[in-house]
Amino acid sequence: xxxKDKRSLVTSNGGFFQELSLRAKLILRLMKDRRVNPxxxxxxxxxxxxxxxxxxxxxxxxxxxxxxxxxxxxxxxxPPEVVREHMEAxxxxxxxxxxxxxxxxxxxxxxYQDLDGN
Numbered sequence: 489x490x491x492k493d494k495r496s497l498v499t500s501n502g503g504f505f506q507e508l509s510l511r512a513k514l515i516l517r518l519m520k521d522r523r524v525n526p527x528x529x530x531x532x533x534x535x536x537x538x539x540x541x542x543x544x545x546x547x548x549x550x551x552x553x554x555x556x557x558x559x560x561x562x563x564x565x566x567p568p569e570v571v572r573e574h575m576e577a578x579x580x581x582x583x584x585x586x587x588x589x590x591x592x593x594x595x596x597x598x599x600y601q602d603l604d605g606n
Contacts, residue, residue, distance in 0.1 A: 510578060515559055517574045524566050531562040 515532055518524050535558035539551060563571060575581075 513578055514574055518566050521570055523570050528562060528565050531558045534558060
């Protein structure tokens with residue numbers, strides 16, 4: 489359901505803890521954004537509530553899987569343009585377009601001269 493552009497924007501080559509921190513910041517920003525459907529905001533809140541309720545299955549693996557699934561679904565179901573906007577802000581990316589350099593004949597001729605005498 490998510491666009492290919494959004495997936496390439498969310499994933500990166502950073503380290504594990506850097507990506508975990510970036511994902512947490514993204515989720516917090518999306519939770520504050522009014523453009524995100526309020527029903528979607530139940531997903532991250534539900535994962536936190538799950539941690540407070542006694543587990544039916546013993547072990548940390550099920551907790552990690554539920555948290556990952558809840559946060560993953562939340563980001564994937566949010567509007568792609570909103571996710572893109574927040575990821576660009578978090579990474580400091582300035583959206584721009586590439587323009588080919590204009591060919592001009594403003595070349596300055598000069599010679600190299602070593603001033604130290606070496």
